[in-house]
Amino acid sequence: MVEKVQMLKEEAMQALQAASNLPELDDWRVKYLGRKGGAVTQLLRSIPELPAEERPAFGQAANELKGFLQERYEARHAELSRPTVEMTEAIDVTLPGRPVNLGRLHLTIQTLREMYAIFGQMGFQVEEWPEVETDLLNFELLNMPPHHPARDMWDTFYVNPKVVLRTHTSPGQIRSMRKHCSDPIRIILPGKCYRYEAVTARSEFMFYQVEGLAVGRRITLADLKGTMVDFARQMFGADREVRFRCSYFPFTEPSVEVDMDCIICGGEGCRVCKHTGWVEICGAGMVHPQVLSNGGYDPDVYSGFAFGMGPERVAMLKHDIDDIRYFYSNDLRFLKQFG
């Protein structure tokens, strides 16, 4: 009798393999496990008719078979319920996919991040201040009272007579000094600036600046020079030379213009350096005593240097770009070349 169970098991397993979709599987379930006429059910029902000594072994075998088939059924059901990809005319899975266009960082942002890394190594932290600024901070507290002729250096967008779009990041010097309340400072202040100017290959009405400011005891022009040399060498190559030229800014004394030997011709003279061998990289100087005291620092105790750099100019030198207008006219042919 126990062989009968074994035979039924083999038959049922074969039939289960043959069931290749859910309706066929359901037919199989009715045939073998169905409550009324299922083969296993019938087997169990026949137990009472057997001789008493055969009942235990047979009953056990039949019950085991029932449990076993139930398990196999469930496994097969799960297998057949899984979604399958069918090759139809509508979906050709061999077609190449559509390319996903990846965005990238704008060249200015890439350059800014390089600058943060270089100045970061030198201990400068990044701070940001508003683009809409008061006339007081943009000019007056930087030693340019109303009608001061030096204001002509910056053509200004006025929001109202007392509020401007900042023409440079230098007002951030005052804001940062007031924030740090006489603690030593080593910061860079990146951000957008605006000028009411005709747009040309060399000037945009909106551009970025990175202001640098270091204030502490016994800071000298030599510290400024060391910082500029280190920056130039890390950004543009280890054998760069830097020179200072006398200049004038109302908020620094002395004021300088920082030049670097031309990276295109190495100082020989070319179109980029206008045959001088030198290219300008920023304006800088020692913070004017009045500006220190406007920021809350006692000029008899503290000194400091400051500089203002154009990241677009840095990028133009580095990548030999001859027109600043490419940066913000959103031509992907230009922007895609970087990053």
Ligand code: DAH
């Ligand atoms: N703010 C100046 C400009 O926009 C650049 C500048 C010059 C910044 C000298 C400075 C500085 O901090 O010391 O032209």
